[in-house]
Amino acid sequence: MDIVIGAEGEPDAVRQSHALAWERFRGLLQELVAELPALRAPVGEVCPLQGDVAQTMWRAASVHRPAFVTPMVAVAGAVAQTLIKAYQRAGVARAWVNNGGDIALFLTPGASFRIGLYADIDRLAGLDAAEDLTVDGVFDVIYDSPVRGVATSGWRGRSFSLGIADSVTVLAATAAHADAAATLIGNAVDVDDADIVRVPAHHLKDDTDLGAIPVTVDVPFLGHQQVALALRAGLDRALALREAGQIVACVITCQGWMVSTERPDQAPLFLESTAPNRALALCAQE
Numbered sequence: 001m002d003i004v005i006g007a008e009g010e011p012d013a014v015r016q017s018h019a020l021a022w023e024r025f026r027g028l029l030q031e032l033v034a035e036l037p038a039l040r041a042p043v044g045e046v047c048p049l050q051g052d053v054a055q056t057m058w059r060a061a062s063v064h065r066p067a068f069v070t071p072m073v074a075v076a077g078a079v080a081q082t083l084i085k086a087y088q089r090a091g092v093a094r095a096w097v098n099n100g101g102d103i104a105l106f107l108t109p110g111a112s113f114r115i116g117l118y119a120d121i122d123r124l125a126g127l128d129a130a131e132d133l134t135v136d137g138v139f140d141v142i143y144d145s146p147v148r149g150v151a152t153s154g155w156r157g158r159s160f161s162l163g164i165a166d167s168v169t170v171l172a173a174t175a176a177h178a179d180a181a182a183t184l185i186g187n188a189v190d191v192d193d194a195d196i197v198r199v200p201a202h203h204l205k206d207d208t209d210l211g212a213i214p215v216t217v218d219v220p221f222l223g224h225q226q227v228a229l230a231l232r233a234g235l236d237r238a239l240a241l242r243e244a245g246q247i248v249a250c251v252i253t254c255q256g257w258m259v260s261t262e263r264p265d266q267a268p269l270f271l272e273s274t275a276p277n278r279a280l281a282l283c284a285q286e
Helices: 011-025 028-033 052-062 071-087 121-126 175-188 224-243
Strands: 003-009 092-099 102-107 112-117 137-142 149-153 167-172 197-200 214-218 249-254 257-260
Touching (some): 003 011, 003 071, 011 071, 011 092, 028 052, 028 071, 052 175, 071 092, 071 175, 092 112, 102 137, 102 175, 149 175, 167 175, 175 224, 224 249
Antiparallel strands (some): 092 102, 102 149, 112 137, 149 167, 167 249, 197 214, 249 257
16 A cells, blocks of 8 residues: 655644554554455445454445445545544644545645546656646535545556546545445446457456456547447436435546536536646535
């Protein structure tokens, strides 16, 4: 696990929080490995797990039953969510734990976070310097917002996806719930096309929890109509999860087009990467 942590506030409080986070992080991977068989099994009606991180994973996954889902769907978010607890103390103004793009937040009154949306990671290969990086949009998480977790999934990412989304960014009450929802919504962003390449997951990783389920490994250039159909399928899943109270908002991108739960009736918006910092009004005060 590669985790980036930041915190602001009184120096002593921040130092103590860093020490607590490091102490909790030590041995955390071994703790999860000890329960790995159960973590890779589909969630049932009763949680069989013992560790607090494992139980957090199970709770975030179980709300998606009866869909096929295992606790592993929320592992990165659950780890971030666990570590952020070290910063929930007097003297810390705000903190963030970024576990490979799945982010847990801590905010106090008046504090906020600005988070950038970068849809196509393949663009990174053509950059000469960090100064050349432009984002496809930004959104602000404020203290009064219910959002404390952000996660992104997609077929180009580090985890397997059944769909064709370049990115699915979910804002939710916790990082674990955002992580699980991003994966499930990403799986739903799909369309029938014989040229989409899929491979049984266990052919790529023999110990995957997905077994023989086909996962996406290559997506050809698709027509606008096909992309729109795939985006609509993912948006419908996201809207259903929002209606159920599982997420706050979601942005989905595919081959240069974007839809969001905040503009569900709007046609897909073309992303112009040369126009960075487009504000996405996803976290208005409720």
